Amino acid sequence: MPTYHVEMFEGRTVEQKRRLAEEITRVSVEVLGGSPEAVEVLITDVKRENWATGGKLWCDQK
Amino acid sequence: MPTYHVEMFEGRTVEQKRRLAEEITRVSVEVLGGSPEAVEVLITDVKRENWATGGKLWCDQK
Amino acid sequence: MPTYHVEMFEGRTVEQKRRLAEEITRVSVEVLGGSPEAVEVLITDVKRENWATGGKLWCDQK
Amino acid sequence: MPTYHVEMFEGRTVEQKRRLAEEITRVSVEVLGGSPEAVEVLITDVKRENWATGGKLWCDQK
Amino acid sequence: MPTYHVEMFEGRTVEQKRRLAEEITRVSVEVLGGSPEAVEVLITDVKRENWATGGKLWCDQK
């Protein structure tokens, strides 16, 4: 702990995920204290057909 | 906000997801107020081997 | 199944939650089929200090 | 209810998922009471590139 | 990993939570392997007004 669940559109590179995990862990320790080893980051790649904002699926948005 | 996470068996059509997102957003605004643009709907397609009820996986149920 | 997790600002009345659960269940069955008894709705009341959009906590927003 | 969400590395067999669902349902009823039919278990298979501990993605760890 | 999120009605004792965490961890290691130290169990106490099945809030059910 703490645990971070990240939901984002699918299609990001492993390198982006690598950097995101590093940065979230760094700022987590910086702000909340604790050790980096206790920080978990879980990423969910979400298809655009599975995410709607304002009632519209993102696969239908330009 | 509000945010709706929907877990359902995989296999639904994009059209069903489209209608579900529209309807959830509509009833959300109707009951809770706020604007449609603030409503997020995230859908998770769950495999039947990943969902158990009463201790039985749904891929094992008739 | 399906299961709906709803995250919304704390402060809604039980009556609003009652109506929201009814409406989500109704539109779920209407769009996805299945029986109402299989539909679960779980609500999370979120404090404004625990929700940020655009980097700002909602307890800090007018 | 209760509902159990399990996040684990992808790659487990259906047989492991079958046993896990059975065992979680059994211990749930044993400890919390209630009927097995009310217990839901949902499994998420997580790619190693989507899980980081200590700031490192598991796909980068030996 | 794995991580178990448990949603259950509020009102369970700390002793029940203690036993549930022990048992889930035990069966997790038994079925999936891995070490107990890697297993996380997070419990959410859900008010009956925040959980609906079949469109009815559990605070309204006998």
Added chain:
Amino acid sequence: MPTYHVEMFEGRTVEQKRRLAEEITRVSVEVLGGSPEAVEVLITDVKRENWATGGKLWCDQK
């Protein structure tokens, strides 16, 4: 999107939550692109009796 759900022990100050939301939003935009306004951060304050690691509740750990 993206959406960040943070689970952490209860007891953090609003100021820590404020800084955490700012920092997560900043690194999210920096690594993934997109606009800050699209980034949502939701925090869950978890009681130590509701979080177990290695089968032990954190309220039982020194």
